[in-house]
Amino acid sequence: MEITTVRRGSITVIAIAGSIDGMTAGSLVSSFREQVSGGNIRIVSDFAAVDYTSSAGLRALLETVKETRQQGGDLRLAAVQPEVLRVLELSGFTHILKLFPDVEAAVASFPA
Amino acid sequence: MKREIRLEARPESLKVIRDFIEDSCRGAGVARSDTHDLKVAVDEACSNVVEHGYKGRREPFPLGVLFEADEKKISVAVTDRGTPFDPARAPEPDLEAHWRDRRIGGLGWHLIRRLVDEALYESTEEAGNRLTLIKRRSSPEGKN
Numbered sequence: 024m025e026i027t028t029v030r031r032g033s034i035t036v037i038a039i040a041g042s043i044d045g046m047t048a049g050s051l052v053s054s055f056r057e058q059v060s061g062g063n064i065r066i067v068s069d070f071a072a073v074d075y076t077s078s079a080g081l082r083a084l085l086e087t088v089k090e091t092r093q094q095g096g097d098l099r100l101a102a103v104q105p106e107v108l109r110v111l112e113l114s115g116f117t118h119i120l121k122l123f124p125d126v127e128a129a130v131a132s133f134p135a
Numbered sequence: 136m137k138r139e140i141r142l143e144a145r146p147e148s149l150k151v152i153r154d155f156i157e158d159s160c161r162g163a164g165v166a167r168s169d170t171h172d173l174k175v176a177v178d179e180a181c182s183n184v185v186e187h188g189y190k191g192r193r194e195p196f197p198l199g200v201l202f203e204a205d206e207k208k209i210s211v212a213v214t215d216r217g218t219p220f221d222p223a224r225a226p227e228p229d230l231e232a233h234w235r236d237r238r239i240g241g242l243g244w245h246l247i248r249r250l251v252d253e254a255l256y257e258s259t260e261e262a263g264n265r266l267t268l269i270k271r272r273s274s275p276e277g278k279n
Contacts, residue, residue, distance in 0.1 A: 046146035115230030
């Protein structure tokens with residue numbers, strides 16, 4: 024799994040590539056925590072290149088969405104692929120997280 | 136068709152196990168959607184063993200995965216020698232809860248229950264723990 028972080032104005036875009044599982048989720052959690060603890064609480068996670076997630080990925084997402092929202096921010100997902108979307112849906116996460124077709128739309132969804 | 140792998144219950148084994156399920160499903164002509172569902176269910180079962188099964192135990196941490204497929208169903212048995220845990224004891228998460236009240240974790244068994252048709256658990260002193268996940272084939276490859 025690879026994680027790339029870029030700033031887009033007040034938004035932090037974290038692009039993930041590869042599979043999120045019990046082996047790799049730890050580094051994703053660290054990346055999210057690093058941003059949140061640095062005060063970057065408006066986060067878009069680009070899931071275009073995520074081909075797989077287990078519940079380990081869901082834990083990372085739920086922790087981060089809670090942390091950011093409690094501070095007035097949010098974690099929003101972009102370009103979630105069908106198999107990953109199935110896992111999100113079965114876990115009730117599509118009710119919790121805001122999903123967008125691409126990074127542009129997710130970035131634009133945050134108030135200026 | 137019957138295939139088995141034996142490895143150690145470590146995080147780095149999870150990808151090896153998913154690749155094993157993927158290859159086995161391809162060999163048995165299992166539909167893409169069933170393959171994905173089985174991969175997640177088996178990954179969750181094995182992740183539980185990796186994370187909790189051998190806590191406080193001394194090596195080795197054996198973990199076995201046995202794949203069997205016939206024309207109607209696919210059956211994957213996960214075996215280990217760790218602390219027994221009957222999945223019937225795992226609480227169901229509240230999927231309707233507000234994000235503030237959603238508990239972090241506890242989704243592994245929920246996903247297993249949703250992704251396979253049956254999950255049979257046995258634990259004996261002699262044979263150790265065995266979780267058998269059974270999925271009925273949804274349709275032939277390419278038609279689902």
